[in-house]
Amino acid sequence: MSVQFADLARAVAEDGRIAPDEILSLRRLGWGDGIMTREEAEAIFAINRQITLPGNDWVDFFVEAIGEFVLNGTDPKGMCDEREADWLIRAFDHDGKLETMAELETLVRIIERARNVPDALKHYTLEQIEQAVLYGEGPTRCGGDLSATHLSAAECALLRRVIFASGGHGPAAVSRFDAEMLFRIKDATLDATNAPEWQDLFVDGTANYLRGFSAANAQLSHNRTKELEGFIADNSVNVGRFFGRMAKEAPKVANHFGKVFGQKRAGTDPTLRAIEGEIVTENEQNWLDSMIEADGKLDPLEKALIARVEEDLN
Numbered sequence: 001m002s003v004q005f006a007d008l009a010r011a012v013a014e015d016g017r018i019a020p021d022e023i024l025s026l027r028r029l030g031w032g033d034g035i036m037t038r039e040e041a042e043a044i045f046a047i048n049r050q051i052t053l054p055g056n057d058w059v060d061f062f063v064e065a066i067g068e069f070v071l072n073g074t075d076p077k078g079m080c081d082e083r084e085a086d087w088l089i090r091a092f093d094h095d096g097k098l099e100t101m102a103e104l105e106t107l108v109r110i111i112e113r114a115r116n117v118p119d120a121l122k123h124y125t126l127e128q129i130e131q132a133v134l135y136g137e138g139p140t141r142c143g144g145d146l147s148a149t150h151l152s153a154a155e156c157a158l159l160r161r162v163i164f165a166s167g168g169h170g171p172a173a174v175s176r177f178d179a180e181m182l183f184r185i186k187d188a189t190l191d192a193t194n195a196p197e198w199q200d201l202f203v204d205g206t207a208n209y210l211r212g213f214s215a216a217n218a219q220l221s222h223n224r225t226k227e228l229e230g231f232i233a234d235n236s237v238n239v240g241r242f243f244g245r246m247a248k249e250a251p252k253v254a255n256h257f258g259k260v261f262g263q264k265r266a267g268t269d270p271t272l273r274a275i276e277g278e279i280v281t282e283n284e285q286n287w288l289d290s291m292i293e294a295d296g297k298l299d300p301l302e303k304a305l306i307a308r309v310e311e312d313l314n
Helices: 003-015 020-030 038-050 056-072 082-092 101-113 119-135 153-163 176-188 197-211 222-233 237-248 250-261 270-277 282-293 300-313
Strands: none
Touching: 003 020, 003 038, 020 038, 020 056, 038 056, 038 082, 056 082, 056 101, 082 101, 082 119, 101 119, 101 153, 119 153, 119 176, 153 176, 153 197, 176 197, 176 282, 197 282, 197 300, 282 300
């Protein structure tokens, strides 16, 4: 971290305000060498904790800077490893709660942009979103307000962004973890005057879990992605010799590999597995029954969910 960056960070932290020209200076200094370092990211967190009235310019910078460090600070790009996830959670959770909308928006954007992130960060993000939706107050970055008394349109938008994010539990696939969160929020806000978007989100999300298809290997782990990218980037003689030997022994290799890769094994065809995903299994039906019967009554949102599933099956 440069001396100028550190001095500017201290000046902002002292008076609790940041002007547009100071944000521009931080941007230039932070990306002056093309890399956002951990020291700079920690300084940006420190500034964020001190700013009394963060404007949209600051929120945009904070989200971009922290996301850049987490997702592109190390290879492979667009991913977050366990150490980066642990650092991010500790930075957000220094006093047990998210302080600002900038922090909430950062979590959502990282999950949206990432090819994949560790489960710990996925779960932490969903927990923070759930807390913000149920108890948060104040403006969101993308318009609208967080409300502690009902589900607003802005809160529905935040929830939808997270559960259908590419870096979530599956690309555009809702997990059981997500669906159970939707049920908890539904039960907690059942008697509130919620935004019309809420019923659509609850039904869309839960029905996606019950009838959606997601492959177990749809998302590569950080380590596996790093291995594959390293192999592709390796122009050494050893890799060349490997492919050379493959070419020379093509008949024998093809005959051998055909035993493994040349036959379609039952249950491995992607189309068949996708069709199977459309079927509500016995386990999924038992899960749905237990969620609906938990409070001993059938509420309007659960009726709408049942109607959607039955409609899709016909």
